[in-house]
Amino acid sequence: MSIKTVREALNDGMREEMRRDPTVILMGCDVAVRGNPFGVTKGLLQEFGPKRVIDTPISEPGFTGAGVGAAATGLRPIVEILYSDWITLAMDQIVNMAAKMRYMFGGKVNVPLVVRAPFGSGGGNAAQHSQSFENWFNHVPGLKVVAPISPYDCKGMLLTAIRDDNPVIFFEHKRAYQIKGEVPDEEYTVPFGKAAIRKEGSDVTIVSYSMMSIKALQAAEELEKEQGIKCEVIDLRSLLPLDYETVMGSLAKTNRIVVCQEANLRGGMAADIVAEIIDRGFDLLDAPPVRVAALNVPMPYNMALENEVIPSVQKIKAAVLKALGDR
């Protein structure tokens, strides 16, 4: 084991996969010479050369689509969208090509594409550099969507994503690159569709992912210390597929549930998860499920306003108390 940051874990993941498999390439704005603005891809150009680590022009639809075409013809491209907000530009190629080619061509092609997209809010990045669009992709059959947060999961799931023969949207939290954690020195992968229980508890289940799982854990620890409330914190890690077995298993124990997302509330992952929970086990619920999410507003620049919009530890705690309200 070594202690690594998310940044290092992702860099190691790409480096090791590129060493192992000559068909893995990386492309995006500033990924080569500069090693991406967050330093995640540093050094890869030096090791693998400009044929495999490609600085693209600012042409998101074009280079994402090139990733799709390359994936369909024998490569395993990793395409980076500098800030996931701009994945909107590449939407057509992801939704109408990458996700559909295999199905509409009768299973004749694989599209082993990874789209890495730093998402999440904070830091005064305002309305075009703060968004979380994972729910948009959750809506599209043919895609897989993951959002790991620990260095261990980031590396292990990146390897799984690269080796997967389907298009994977890989959401990295842009404010998590400095997070440190243990990472094995030997090769390992983390499977999709398996949630991690970050803390066990019997009173309320908190479902979360990415940065919200860190906030949820903090909320759970504070609630336990302050009020003796025992929350079970689930980090989904993978959103499509999503590990409902773990979610429902936990709910069977707690009978109360809070679902958190960093994206704004309306039409989000949390709504979809709550609906699925109701379909699968309405009778398990002792109280209505509670959602925690950002306000339904564009992200404002002003720090105080921004703090108001982004779902906080405080809001998760309040949601837990709400779920326990009638007890």
Place this chain on the structure above:
Amino acid sequence: MTKVLPREDDGDGKCFEDLEIPPDLDLGRQKDMYLKMCLIREFDTKVKELWLDNKIYGLAHSYVGAEAIAVGACAALHPDDYITSTHRGHGHTIAKGADINKMMAELFGKYEGYNRGKGGSMHIADVEHGMLGATGIVGSGMPIALGSALSANVLGNGKITICFHGDGGTNQGVWHETINMAAAWNLPVVFVIENNQMAIGTELSCVSKETDLFRRALGYGIPGVLVDGFNVFEVYLAVKEAVERARAGQGPTLIEARFLRLLGHFVADDQWYRDLTKVEPYWDYDPVKRMREYFILNKLLKEKEIVEIEAKAKASVERSVVYASTECSEPGIDTLYEDIYAHGEVIV
């Protein structure tokens, strides 16, 4: 209608040169090209009939009138090279060597079709022959071609990609992005604009000031070539030269094959929006008819031999209809979740 023809009209209304004997195509290959052109003609003529008869459905776009482009271009490729296509993909698929039985089965929505009945006309694909699929979103095939050229470059497998697209497609943003990147990185791809001068009911001249599309190549630092899109040999020679450049690592070429859409946008389009008397004269340049006349004029084939080729095409298409309508099966409901993900994985 502006600048319909690739050359100035010399006054007699016949602006196209007669087909010339190409230097490097022996008669056998010429006959093969003619057979493919006849197959496309027969196939899409039949498709229209079947569509109007409610035997096939969805949107189907005819390649009739454009045969010289797909056939001329694909004749310059190796069997394992790639092509990308448009919504008008039957001609590309046939020219690349597809089995028309499987194509017709697909149009009938059958499980035996190329796409297992899940694609239809607008997504017809024959990946085994390097045909990377028709697409219903204008322009969206451009970056796919960039990607297959990129993979050829990384894998060093020497494969070339031809990227077919319409004049309408040239006004999508990805058109610019794709050609710019392909040029910047010297990728082995040939861009062939099928300039039929119409995008459904919109004439190119109404939406682009510069209608000499090949001139755009200048802006990307690559060669731009204009050819007569009704002339199979002219298309062949231009694409062959571009393919040779690409194989030699000299990057992409932009070829504008200029012609005129002779029929409606899709098979049931009655073209009320268009003055058909202006289209009429261009039937003189019907590429199939022209190639036929070329064989006779140059005494390369006898009428009987030509009729044999035409009959063969007709019989193949008739056969494909019998195959699709009587020898194939409907895809089961259980196939609905098949092939969303690789290796049989199902996520409900």
